[in-house]
Amino acid sequence: MWEYTDTVRDHFLNPRNAGTMDDADAVGEVGSLACGDALKLFLKIDDAGVITDAKFQTFGCASAIASSSVLTEMLKGKTLAEAKKISNKDIAKALGGLPKEKMHCSVMGQEALDAALKNFAGEAAVAHEPEGELVCKCFGVTDVQIRRAIRENGLTTLEEVTDFTKAGGGCGDCHERIGQILAEELSGAAAAPKAPGDGAPKPLTNLERMRLVTKVIDEEIRPALKNDGGDLELVDIDGRQVIVSLRGACVGCPASKLTLADFVEKRLRETVDPEITVKEAR
């Protein structure tokens, strides 16, 4: 069972502002039945640009309903400029936190708010705005959404991207692409917000690749190996070839070949470059 906070439980069992609004000034809609959760947000906005009322309709789990409920509470009385600043983190915080696998519910709240604000500004209130490149076909997630979640929440792994955006949680075909996006964001190559729909990712420079390989090995791979009593040392990076030397329990372990291929190489391919090969130093 999920460990929900009392606030999440309260907003789920006693949702605030559930229902529709016939005379809404702005409507934002995200998600779909097929994807397992969906949120329709209605806002009433006065002439001074202050949100006077907010309502929601949600299809989803307890944390999706709670995120929607708390968001409507947060929005009431805010100016449009203040509302624009609300991030998924603020929603999660207002709930006293969410299980990490449920963070996408807070992201859905933020995206519905975005859609509503755009709707108010005159754009169409359509679900699934095709903004940017469609990365995850299963859940309809674009690179723009993924990059935003990475930046605003400091995400570093594929798993975290899935927790926050659902991208990659289905068939898995987009894992490689998410890895590239992560690599770009982490290497700072895309530090400046990209224009939506901005074509293919820039290839990494040698220096960027080396930095990133070192970072992933130090921060992710070695701690994981150490958990099993093993370790490895980075010997050399030659273009896309990474040469390592095994240490600790990995030495002479019959499974070490698998560790190199199934874990080290796979991880580096996911996070840095799909063409990386890992060899053991002789």
Next chain:
Amino acid sequence: MQPIYLDNNATTKVAPEVLEEMLPVLGEFYGNPSSMHSFGGSVGALVKKARERTAQALGCRPEEIIFTSCGSEGDNTAILSALRANPEKRHMVTTRVEHPAVLSLAKHLETRGIAVTYLGVDASGRLDLDELRASLRKDTAVVSVMYANNETGVVFPIPEIAAMVRERGIAFHTDAVQAVGKIPISLKDMPVDYLVLSGHKLHAPKGVGALYVRRGTPFRPFLIGGHQERGRRAGTENTPGIVALGKAMELAVAGIGDENTRVKALRDRLETGLVAAIPDAIVNGDPASRLPNTTSIAFKYVEGEAILLLLDTFGICASSGSACTSGSLEPSHVLRAMGVPFTFAHGSIRFSLSRYTTDAEIDTVLREMPGVIKRLRKMSPFSAATDEKPSCTC
């Protein structure tokens, strides 16, 4: 609040009779059955009795029973044993609706060079036996098909499948974790090589199970070490668990009539009552071949986790095929294999009854469930009027 426990396919209450027999083995009779003193020997006698009771319940010989720690251990042991006994055969057949104990192992074996055929099911969750027959190859080492599905309760025709597979000289394994104790099973008339059961699904405690290996079937142990279980499963026996399992097997056989009459009638009343009272609700799985205690019902436009948490406020325990209840984001692989639309799969709830389920408990569910669904549907942006086509391609 005493829970209304309708999640017996997840785990069951330990029967009081079982508890009574196992407690002394946790307490005063702590000896090791392998020891050369009568104190240990007396515990060895209890293990022997449990083995005989288990064999009796399944219609096999005591020496064909290996006690294990759980269903997953039994499944892993059986499938790996069949593959190791036939190293030149590199193919296995299983279904898309198996429990992860088999499915995840099959996926793992694929990375180790074993070719795996995954058989699909139709909209009612039934296998196509012609497809199964066609999938058997010269290099097929083992066929693994579950006896009954944990989510829908659909029962596969195992005696027929076993005969078909054995006729081709291929080893046959069945994960019978959900079937044992719920429907009559006799290994006397069924050419199964390996059958797996788990104690905690039939009112014994967690941490004990059994693997049946037909006499004459080649066997390679999974746990290597001591001589326990005649060298087929190392590790000091879980004596309280084994004693409990023996008693639970005896009770299961005695109660199989009640399960298929009284419990089945309660299940049917629950199912028809819910479908009649709640619009846009459908039953998942073949009504003609199902476990007597299980019903899986899909409620459109609402999400399963939310349903479960509202039911929880009434003390009602059930489970869901929804993605949101597990760490994964996709709804149940069983419902997807059956082609249950996403609009239904996310809102699927499984109720699984037991011999302890009462009329009054079913009344409570029938009373509260319509309100729960209504409340969530009122909050949902979807309804029959806005029925949208799934836009996801997964």
